Amino acid sequence: MMIGRLQGKLVVKQPSWIILDIQGVGYEITLPLSVFASLPAVDEPLTLWIHQVIREDANLLYGFARLEDRQLFRELVKVTGIGPKVGIAIMSAMASSALLQAVQNEDLQALTRIPGIGKKTAERLLIDLRDRLKAWQPQQMARLELEDGVEANFATALPVVNPIAEAESALVALGYKLTEASRAIAAVAVQGMDTQDLIRAALKGMAK
Known part of the structure; x- marks a missing residue:
């Protein structure tokens, strides 16, 4: 059974991962920085959309605030040479709406600014995503642009110590x-x- 969404209590948070407690079971979830930066305080409730990768040696979970973000991540990892780790790095460096805009405008320079993305990989991203994202509805694009203009809110977060x-x-x-x-x-x-x-x-x- 594949996991599509998780709702529980945030018990540990680190810059690239969290542990979400659900009825006594702790799920370790990798996050883009955009999600990490908006997390609530520890012990607060949290809901995430999940992309699951099952391998022989691991069962990996990747979390996203919005269903559209998860969908975009899934499109990214379909591109040759872009695995989940690189996909998370891309979505950490760029808001979803900015990434979509870069693809639409064929902005190679914007993509090569992302750590680990060279010119060839950026060109492949533009070619592959340009066709795949044509299926996205205009409402999806407009909603991402609107929501990325203001901060995503999971809950009222307490100020961090440092x-x-x-x-x-x-x-x-x-x-x-x-x-x-x-x-x-x-x-x-x-x-x-x-x-x-x-x-x-x-x-x-x-x-x-």
């Missing part, structure tokens, strides 16, 4: 070196910014 340290860890998990992450965050950090604001601002600054 947002700068969490943001640095998140960028390192994405593939940046610690020195790069620290420098990028220091360049944009303003008092009062939370983890999500820092991650988004740092990624935007590094993309210039």
Whole structure:
């Protein structure tokens, strides 16, 4: 039986994964940074859409806030050379609406800014996704653009103890070196910014 959605209590959260407790069973779930940055506090309820990968040596779960995000991830991993790890990195570096726009505009430069994505891989992404995403309804595209314009809300999250340290860890998990992450965050950090604001601002600054 494949797992499609999970709802439970968040008991552990790290920059690239969480553990969700459901009736005493802890499910380890890998997340894009966009989802991690919007997580509620530990011990709060959380619901995620799940993509499951069953291998001989592992049973892997990938979590997404929206059904459309999971659908986009599934389209990504169908591309030759793009496995779940790279798919998560892509969706960590770009909002879903931005990725869709890059594909529509054939913006090769935007894709090559993502850590681990070279020119050949970016070209393959543009070619494969351009055809696959034609089947997406205009309503799906419009909803993603609208929702990405404002922050996704899982629950009212409590402030983190050290947002700068969490943001640095998140960028390192994405593939940046610690020195790069620290420098990028220091360049944009303003008092009062939370983890999500820092991650988004740092990624935007590094993309210039």
